[in-house]
Amino acid sequence: MSATAAPTNPIPAKESNSRELGSPNLSEENEKVVRRLIEQGFNLGNLQVLDEVLDPSFAEHQAIAPGIPPTRAALTAIIKSLRAGFPDVHLSIEEIDAVKDRVWMRIRATGTNKGSFMGNPPTGRSMTITVFDLVRLKHGRIAEHWGVPDHGSLAVQLGW
Numbered sequence: 001m002s003a004t005a006a007p008t009n010p011i012p013a014k015e016s017n018s019r020e021l022g023s024p025n026l027s028e029e030n031e032k033v034v035r036r037l038i039e040q041g042f043n044l045g046n047l048q049v050l051d052e053v054l055d056p057s058f059a060e061h062q063a064i065a066p067g068i069p070p071t072r073a074a075l076t077a078i079i080k081s082l083r084a085g086f087p088d089v090h091l092s093i094e095e096i097d098a099v100k101d102r103v104w105m106r107i108r109a110t111g112t113n114k115g116s117f118m119g120n121p122p123t124g125r126s127m128t129i130t131v132f133d134l135v136r137l138k139h140g141r142i143a144e145h146w147g148v149p150d151h152g153s154l155a156v157q158l159g160w
Contacts, residue, residue: 027098030137034103035093037142042091045083047076055141062147075145085117086127101138107131109149113158118151120160127157 033053040049050072060074065081068074082089089111097104109131113123129150136144154160 027100029140030101030103030135031096031098033137033140033142034096034098034105034135038091038093038105038107041075041079042082042089045079047079050076053142055138055143057138057143058141059144061145062149081117082111084115085113085122086111087114088112091131101136103133103135103137105131105133105135107133117158120158123158125158127154129153129157 036049037053040046041053054072054075058072058075060070060072060078062074062078064070064074064077068077089109092108092110093105094108095104095106107130108128110126110128112126115122130153131147131149133148134146135142
């Protein structure tokens with residue numbers, strides 16, 4: 001057994017603050033913001049929620065149609081296109097994890113193809129696909145989004 005004292009931490013611990021990046025409260029707040037976008041924006045088609053949940057510097061990193069800037073306009077186009085092609089679209093969050101300023105999700109998207117989508121005419125067929133999303137928040141608002149929808153499975157289900 002050694003008589004050597006344990007090393008001390010030369011950096012003093014900070015007091016917890018709900019606005020710190022590592023705060024559980026901040027992670028919970030960020031998760032609520034993202035859930036609101038899914039429920040209000042995607043499931044209900046309420047585009048006004050974008051004013052409340054998006055940071056002015058919002059950047060969309062998911063592949064979008066040519067000519068649409070990777071800004072709020074892109075997210076608006078994604079929601080409008082999805083809801084036009086699948087009027088009954090519903091996104092269900094199956095897994096979600098909020099850590100610091102990031103929120104990860106695995107989502108199940110369902111709907112019936114009753115309108116044109118991705119340049120294809122309506123098929124009347126139903127789809128169920130998985131989408132993986134990563135969202136970064138800044139000051140309680142969504143600043144960036146990366147999305148990976150399973151377009152291959154979508155194409156097979158719709159007969160494209």
